[in-house]
Amino acid sequence: MAAEDTPAFRYGAVLANEIESRWQDRWAADGTYHTPNPSGDLAEGFERVAGRPKLYVLDMFPYPSGVGLHVGHPLGYIGTDVYARFKRMTGFNVLHAMGYDAFGLPAEQYAVQTGQHPRVTTEANIANMRRQFRALGLGHDDRRSVATTDVGYYRWTQWIFLQIYHSWFDPQAHRARPVSELVAELESGARLAVDVEHPEGRPWSELSDDERHRVVDAHRLVYLDAAPVNWCPGLGTVLANEEVTADGRSERGNFPVYKRPLKQWKMRITAYAERLLDDLDLIDWPDRIRSMQRNWIGRSEGARIDFPLASDAETVISVFTTRPDTLFGATYMVLAPEHPLVPRLASGSWDEPTPASWRGAGLAGVIDGVPAGGWATPREAVEGYRRYASTRSDVDRQAESRVKTGVFTGSFAVNPATGGQLPVFIADYVLMGYGTGAIMAVPGQDQRDWDFAEAFDLPIVRTVAPPDDWTGQAYVGEGPAINSGFLDGLEVHEAKRTMVAWLEAQGHGEGTVTYRLRDWLFSRQRYWGEPFPIVYDDSAQPVALPESMLPVELPEIDDYTPTVVGDDDDSVPEPPLGRAKEWAEVTLDLDDGPKTYRRELNTMPQWAGSCWYYLRYLDPDNDTALVDPDVERYWMQGSKPDGRPAFGGVDLYVGGVEHAVLHLLYARFWHKVLFDLGHVSTPEPFERLFNQGYILADAFLDERGFHVEASEVTGDPEAGFTFRGRPVRRELGKMGKSLKNAVSPEAIQAEYGTDTLRLYEMAMGPLDADRPWNARDIIGVHRFLQRLWRNVVDEETGAARVVDAPAGSGLRRALHRTIDGVRSDMEGLRFNTAVAKLTELNNTLTREVTASGAATPREVAEGLVLMLAPLAPHVAEELWARLGHGSSLVWTPFPEAHPALLVDEEIELPVQVAGKVRAHVRVPADADEAAVEAVVMADDRVQAALAGREIRRVVVVPSRLVNLVV
RNA sequence: GCUCCCGUAGCCCAACCGGCAGAGGCACGGCACUCAAAAUGCCGCAAGUCAGGGUUCGAAUCCCUGCGGGAGCACCA
Structure with missing residues (x-):
């Protein structure tokens, strides 16, 4: 600053900073941004705003990172702040608060390195971020700030977990209901007990206590499952499908992910697939996000078809297909390697003649220990192939592109349409997690099946006539059915309907809908997360703790390192909470006298806390409910711009696009369960979603392709850029730590x-x-x-x-x-x-x-x-x-x-002659077309431009322009 | 491979339902102030909308093709 000749009150950095800290102090002292609730402990001052409509403006929950905010982060926060301030000045009671999604891996990893408790790091980071938000002048009601790591907060996260645990999805009512109602229906005989081994249902009175427990557990929206999960040794934990990228790596950290059968908690989000999909039409969200969610949920319409085994008509292989019309073209079947029927199908010896390729002869270079000419028996082949498939990560499967592998099980199934015998294979191109884990292969109309059929020399029958000029292989387009008995001549759409009706009439299957969405893996082998309110009794059955025992607090431990037991190929995770021996084993009286129980040692995923924080802002200190019902209705019930009631509660939700199928899907799911159970009053949490853009900045790479600190790079585009004397290459990228191009707001x-x-x-x-x-x-x-x-x-x-x-x-x-x-x-x-x-x-x-x-x-x-x-x-x-x-x-x-004052008495209109502006005329603002035309025709420049040509048409656009067509 | 979004002055961006291509800012040039520079003030400056075709009285805007950039999905039966 050049001191003496700068005016004393010029608005520069020094004066601005002085003004800013003074007003920030005053706002804090006056509680300027306190927003009153209609009732409860934050109701003071409500009379001042009682006549105003409510408006709930929300930012996506930030993670309090150790490095603090850079200038890219506040873009959305400033946007919501401007909007909230504007709406308050135009007469709304505006709720705008900020909290911290504070559980999670970075604090834990830092704790592993330093031995410092994650809570210490987390609280320091929150304090720093809060300081940064205050310095940005954001007008949050700071009384409503929450952190997911607060015991008073995660107590309610655990409470919601229990609500979900004690619920089941009633497919008739199409909503969640309390498990107690299910038990009552079972006891009264209104409903028959159905479990995996007794799908036909049995009377409740015939079941043992243990069987009853199993039947009820199989209905819960939270359940233990032993199916293969995504195990990520690099992070020391298992992950949800949503946290694994398309190329089989972890979203966070980009580590490889392997499939492992581990017993883990899951949430039955698939029960809500249809509502999660349908309700996307009710809310005002960007098309991009809605289509990503639709994609992820992945609805497919088709049919379930049952194929009996040739050797045992009692055993059927159920498949899902979107093309029931092609059933006459099914020439073989494929099961996922993990399919539970596989061991039963693998017969004792190969029938002659079985081609060598069916016995795995072609896999000699791919799988170790394959005998020349293939395995000696189907059982060995199936075991060998299953072992191979289980050790392959999704990365491997991707890397080997689309080469089809598989082995014959030695069994045949019967095509219900043709009566023909179909060989049954296992192959890893069929996934256990989708549909029924089994397919009927129709090479004529499916390229994957075509590829497999060529590799294994299987017959190919076209059942849809391709166009005359068709030169490709599998044909998936429209056309009349051929080689298909009673379907011949029908178009695809009609053939599907006819086939489904036939299947249902004959008892061979039915029309069904399948979703790509899988249940949400909810266990994490981490320390820094919410403990489950679950213990196991001496028969290892899970028991939910009563609400009165909440919160289940995280114990202190001396080592936060996640443990991996075993080698790479068969490693399994072990939760760090196992080290808290005194905590892990506990004596409780759960209404049947004091007994010893073992606690659940996994913790919840980071998404748990962020699934409901927007409800806690409404009533942050309530210790008798997650939110008071009056307060919830006041803030969450709104209206659409046209006056109809809104479906979602938050009026404006601003955040990045990266949570499209993670947070935004999970939060919608929890909200719907809470809605079904009567704890919230709207079917959707967020009425209007807005994705703020990213701030980009120049990033620089050295000759090895590594990013260097952008702030230390010198040079310009013409002369080239250098970093510590070495040339570097410039690229534009999202501002952040990873590209080393962050700019601090300070x-x-x-x-x-x-x-x-x-x-x-x-x-x-x-x-x-x-x-x-x-x-x-x-x-x-x-x-x-x-x-x-x-x-x-x-x-x-x-x-x-x-x-x-x-x-x-x-x-x-x-x-x-x-x-x-x-x-x-x-x-x-x-x-x-x-x-x-x-x-x-x-x-x-x-x-x-x-x-x-x-x-x-x-x-x-x-x-x-x-x-x-x-x-x-x-x-x-x-x-x-x-x-x-x-x-x-x-x-x-x-x-x-x-x-x-918005309308001028006289306006200037451009006059076009043959589409080109040739003159301007002034006319009274309210002049009609005839008056305008009269003024235009009287204008000298117009006449000059016309040069005597005949006017074919006069276009007068009121208060816009005049066009004379010649 | 499939689906979606975006291409306007040197740069960031406006132009609402198809109606005068320009609101604002940066950079740049001139002048004032100054011994000088910075800061500040005043004045000025530019593109015809990625390319080609179509619809229309009229296209940045709507349609088609291509080019360039970005995003999502991708063995999902």
Whole structure:
């Protein structure tokens, strides 16, 4: 700063920072952003807002990272803050709060390295992030802040777990109901007990206690399952499908993931597949996110078809197919290697002649220990192939592209349509987790089956006639059925219907719907997560703890390292909570006298806490309910823009696109269960979702392809860039730690102030667009604030320089046009154009009034300051005070445009002749078409442009333009 | 491979239902202030909308093809 000749009250970094910290202190002291509830312990002051409509504005829950925020993070937070402030000024009771998704791996990994308890790191990180949010001037109601790691919070996460555990999905009612109602129906005989071994159902009275326990557990929305799960040794835990990328690696950390059969807790999200899919149509979400969720849920319509075994008609292989019309073309069958029927199918010896390739002869180079010419018996072949398939990670399967492998089981099934015998194979291109884990193979209409049929020399029968010029292999398009008995001649759609009707009439199957979505794996072998409220009794049956025993607190342990038992190929995880020996074994009285129990040692995934935090903001300190029902209804029940009731509770939810099928799917699922059980009043949690863009920045790679610290790179595009003297290559990427191109907000705040940073982030582009961080551009919005300041305050004395005399009519019209435009821009989250309109008005004010030394009319000064307030609240408060107002403008009404000042009496219309603008005419704003035409035809320039040509048509667009067609 | 989104001044971006291509900012140039520079102020500056075709009185906007960039899905029966 060049000291003496800079005016004492020039708006620069020093003054801005002084203003900002002063107002942040005052807001905190006054509780300016406290939002009252209609009842309960946060109800104080509600009478002030009782007549206002509610508005719930929400940011996605941040993880409190150790490195703090960079300038890319606050984009969405500033956006919601501007919107919340604007809506408060336009008459809403606005809820805007912030909390911390604080369980999770980084704090635990740091604890492993340093021995420091994750709670210590986590609390320090939260304190730092809270400081950063405060420094950004975000107007959160800080009384409502929560962290998932607070015992008072995770107690309710455990409570919700118990609610889900004690529920089952009633397929007739299409909703969750309490397990107690299921038991009552079983006891009364209204419902028959169904389990895996007795699918036909048995009377409750005939079951042993143990069987009853099993039947009930099989219905719960939370259950223990031993199916293969995603085991990630690199993270020391198992993962949900949503946490594994398409190429079989962990979303976090990019480690390989292996399939392992491990007994783990799962949540029955698949029961909700249909509602999760259908209700996407009810909410105002970006199409991109909705299509990602639709994709993930993956609904397929088709049929279940039963194929009896040739040797044993009592045993059937059920398949799912989307093409029941192609049943006549099924020439073999394939089961997933893990399919439970496989051991029964593998007969004692090969029938002659069995081709060598069916016996695994072709796998000699792929699988160790395959005898030349294949395995000696089907049993050995199946065992060998299953062993091979189980050790392959999804990465391996991807890497070997689409080469088909498999072995023959030695058994045949009967095609119910043709009566023909179909050889049954196992192959890893059929997945256990989808459909029934078995397929009928129709090589004529499925390329995967075609490839397999060619590799194993199996017959190919076309059942849909391809076009005459078809030269490809499998044909999946439309066409008439052929080689298909009673289907011949029917188009695909009709053939499907006919076949399903036939299957149902003959008892060979039925029309069904299958989803790609799988149940949610809910156990993690970590320390830093919510303990399960579950113990095991001496027969190893899980027992849920009663609500009165919540919370189950995390015990102290001395080593947080996740343990892996065994070698790479058959390693299994062991939860660190096992080290808390005294905690893990516990004596409890669960209504039948004190007994010893073992605790569940896994913890919940990080998604658990973030599934319901938006409900806790509503009533953060309630210790008798997760949220008071009155408070829940007040904040969650809203309306659509057209006045119909909204389906989701949160009015605006802003966050990144990365949670499309993780958090957003899980939270919808929990919300629906809570809705079914009567704990929340809306079927969806989030009515309107908005994805803010990412801030991009130049990142630099050295010759090895590693990122180097961008802030230490010198050079320019022409001369080239160097890092410590070595040349580096530039690329544009998402700002963040991994690309080493983060810019800290503190650096910008020190140079220009927080209001400039906020304004820049809002001005640089539409909120949902990715945009490059360009430090050079920041000066532009800073100058705007400086000029606006100077138009309101004398830079030498700090006194307001306004006059109470009315503004001239041109300036006043400009003011009201700006008010009108800024209002609709802010309503539509178009903050970039709102900033442009304010800049424009300020430039007009400067040009027409203050540049000549005159004072600013008060109406214009106050209008500008109030409109600026949502975007740059500190400087706006300061100016408002200097204009003589004693109280904060946070609760002051936003300026309103007078309709009369938005229309001009006379307007200028462009006149096109043959599509080119040739003249402009001035006409009264309310002139009708004939009057406009008369003025146009009287214009000399129009006549000159016409040059005597005949006018074929006159197009008059009211208050837009006139086009003369010649 | 399939599906979706986006291409406007040197750069970031406006243009609402098809109606004068330009609101705002950066950079750049000139002038004022200054011994000088920075800061600040004032003035100025530019593209015809990725390319080609179509619909229309009229296209950045709608349709088709291609090019470039981004995203999602991908052995899901």
